[in-house]
Every structure is written in C-alpha cells, then in structure tokens.
Amino acid sequence: MPHALLETEEYVEQAYFFRVFRQRLEDSVPSQVILADLKEEILATTKLPMALEFLVGEMVLNGRMGEGMARLDHYFTEFQTYIISAAEDDYSRFDQRTxxxxxxxxxxxxxxxPTPAGMFVYHFECLSRNKLGYDAGMKAMAGDPIYDKHWSEWIMRTRLQLGTTDFADLICMRSQYSVDExxxxxxxxxxxxxxxxxxxHKAGRIAYANRGRDPLYMFAALQRHLGYPAVPRPQPKTSQESLVGELKAKLINMEKRLTLLERESKNQLDISEFYVKPDTPAESPWKDAAEKERGEQES
Incomplete structure (x- = not known):
C-alpha cells in the first residue's frame, strides 16, 4: 500500500539532496562521504537526516543506496527506489547522475x-527515454502516493496494453476531451x-492530435501547453579528461606508425613479428608421471 504524501519541506530538502549529491559525484567525491556530509546540511526538522543516516550504514554494508531506500518505503517512493536501483545495476548503462x-x-x-496527470507523464517519459523497462517501472509508478486507487488501477492496466494500443489513445480515452466529444x-x-x-480536456486534445506519432512529441506538447515537468537528458561526455585521453591514444598510434615507416625506409622491417604464433600444446601431467615411473624402474 502506498504511504501518504510527505510535507512540502521534505520535498524541498529532497530536491536539495539529489542536486548536491549529483554535483559532488561529478567532483569524484565518494558516495559515503557525500551522504555523511549531507546528513549535517539537511534541515534537522525533516525526516531526511534520519533517512540519510540509515543509508550511510547500508552503503557501508552493501555498497548500494537503492537497497537502503527500499527498506525506507515509508519515506522514499517505489519509483525513487527503482530509479536509483536501475542506476546501480551492474549491467545497466543508466548513469547515476542522470x-x-x-x-x-x-x-x-x-x-x-503537482497533478497526478503531470506526474504520470513525467514518470512514463523517464522510463521511455532511458529504456528502464515498462513492466517493473510502471509497477513502481502505481505505488506512488500521488495516485489514488483509480489511477493505480489504470496504470497497472495500461502496463499490459502498451504493445497493442497506441499510448496517445490510452490517454485520450480517459480524458475529459473524449467525454465532451x-x-x-x-x-x-x-x-x-x-x-x-x-x-x-486539453491533455486529451493534445493526445488526440498525436495519435500514431512518437510519444515524445506528445510529451513535449504537454510540457509546452500544460507546464508538465521536463525530463532531464544525459549530456554527452566532453570533459577535458576525456579529450586528453583521446589525444594520448592518437599520439601513441602515430608514434607506432612513424616507427614502422622509419624501419621500412632503412630496410629493417621484419613482418614476421606480426605473425600469429600458434599456441604450444600443454604437456599432459599423466605423461610426466609415466616418464617418472619409467625412470624409477630402470634405476
């Protein structure tokens, strides 16, 4: 069962926590250090410092923040836990900063x-853009306290209709626009x-206008006309360190080419060193034992 919505000041501190956590990760600060420092910075009248204290212990034991958030299901939503766990998965390409x-x-x-409609579109676009999986992702969405019973049931039913029904039609059919028409x-x-x-009405009309099109166009229209929150997109890596690494690799490659050209100009190039050498078969341990036994008998 989803827990009740938190006080506004809790979300203010959560927004600060997630923003500063991301910024300090970019500065290569260890996660355990970040959590311990933010525990002192967060407003003490909220419940977030206690949650961070628990997460510090979980990070020390398991090295994953998502497992600790799952234990604090009375504070963090299932969707928050799902997003962090997806970023911490060993086989996922989903970046933790995103x-x-x-x-x-x-x-x-x-x-x-916030409205349930705006939150639903934001959650769904997050899953869509980052390829986080609709099945488990929408189950986590349905447990969010912002959705009432009707919303949760519709989300779970929509999860099973995505492959057979256009997503814009699913929104349009449950809109005031459909009723008015x-x-x-x-x-x-x-x-x-x-x-x-x-x-x-307006959300349903936008959905009707985007039937048969990429849902990302509909998301962008809903953000423009209704003020729905925009989903962050991963930024391309253009840091100075990555550029230096690429230049180093190119310089090493150029040095190897120049060395080969110099050796060729002096008629000192031996291409046999580039031949693939066949692997020598490993000696059988049974052969060694047999030879040893034969030597003992002869002596």
Whole structure:
C-alpha cells in the first residue's frame, strides 16, 4: 500500500539532496562521504537526516543506496527506489547522475502544485527515454502516493496494453476531451463515463492530435501547453579528461606508425613479428608421471 504524501519541506530538502549529491559525484567525491556530509546540511526538522543516516550504514554494508531506500518505503517512493536501483545495476548503462537529476526534478515538481496527470507523464517519459523497462517501472509508478486507487488501477492496466494500443489513445480515452466529444456527437449533454476521468480536456486534445506519432512529441506538447515537468537528458561526455585521453591514444598510434615507416625506409622491417604464433600444446601431467615411473624402474 502506498504511504501518504510527505510535507512540502521534505520535498524541498529532497530536491536539495539529489542536486548536491549529483554535483559532488561529478567532483569524484565518494558516495559515503557525500551522504555523511549531507546528513549535517539537511534541515534537522525533516525526516531526511534520519533517512540519510540509515543509508550511510547500508552503503557501508552493501555498497548500494537503492537497497537502503527500499527498506525506507515509508519515506522514499517505489519509483525513487527503482530509479536509483536501475542506476546501480551492474549491467545497466543508466548513469547515476542522470538518475539523481530525474529525482531532483521530480521533487521540485512536488513542491509546486503537482497533478497526478503531470506526474504520470513525467514518470512514463523517464522510463521511455532511458529504456528502464515498462513492466517493473510502471509497477513502481502505481505505488506512488500521488495516485489514488483509480489511477493505480489504470496504470497497472495500461502496463499490459502498451504493445497493442497506441499510448496517445490510452490517454485520450480517459480524458475529459473524449467525454465532451461523445456528448457533442451524440447530442447527449448528460452522458457520464463508466470510469472516472483522469486527464483534462486539453491533455486529451493534445493526445488526440498525436495519435500514431512518437510519444515524445506528445510529451513535449504537454510540457509546452500544460507546464508538465521536463525530463532531464544525459549530456554527452566532453570533459577535458576525456579529450586528453583521446589525444594520448592518437599520439601513441602515430608514434607506432612513424616507427614502422622509419624501419621500412632503412630496410629493417621484419613482418614476421606480426605473425600469429600458434599456441604450444600443454604437456599432459599423466605423461610426466609415466616418464617418472619409467625412470624409477630402470634405476
């Protein structure tokens, strides 16, 4: 069962925590040191310092923050835990800095006047852009306290319809726009849908206009017209260190080429050194034992 929403000051401190954590990771500060320092910086009247103290212990024992967040399910949401765990997975290409930025933007959106529709679109776009998996990801979304029972049931049902029904149609069918269009076409102003409306008129209209198109276009339109939060995108690595590493590799390659050209000009190039040498078969231990036994018998 999802826990209740936290106080606004909790989300203010969470946004600060995720932002500073990401910035200090970029400065190559160890995660355990960051958590221990931020525990002293966070507002003491919130519950976040106690959560960070627990996470420090989990990092020492397991080396993963996601496992500690899963134990604090009364404070961190399932989606927050899922994002961090995905970044810490050994086989994942999902960057931890991107994960922290996603959670920072999410906490900043909760500080304002969040709506379940805006949060759903943000969560879904995070899964889509970063290829984090819809099955487990949408299960984690459904446990968020911002969604009531109708929202959670719709998310779980939508999870099973993604491969067969256009995503824009799924939003449009549960919007006020669909209800208004039915009333207009059938001249029945008293029509009431069988299921609760989840999206507003404008959101449904934008979804209707993007049927059959890439859902990312719809996400961008919803952000422009309705102020839904934008999803952070991973930045290309153009740091000075990576450029220096590339230059070093090119210089080493050039030195090898120049060495080969000099040796060739002096008729000292021996290409036999580039031949692939066949592996010598390993001697059998049974052969050595047999020869030893034969020597003992002869003596």
């Amino acid at each position: 994960a922290l930025e996603i959670l920072q933007y999410e906490a900043e959106y909760r500080i304002k006047d 039915y009333r207009r076409k059938n001249r029945n102003p008293d029509y009431q849908p069988a299921e609760p409306v989840l999206f507003g």
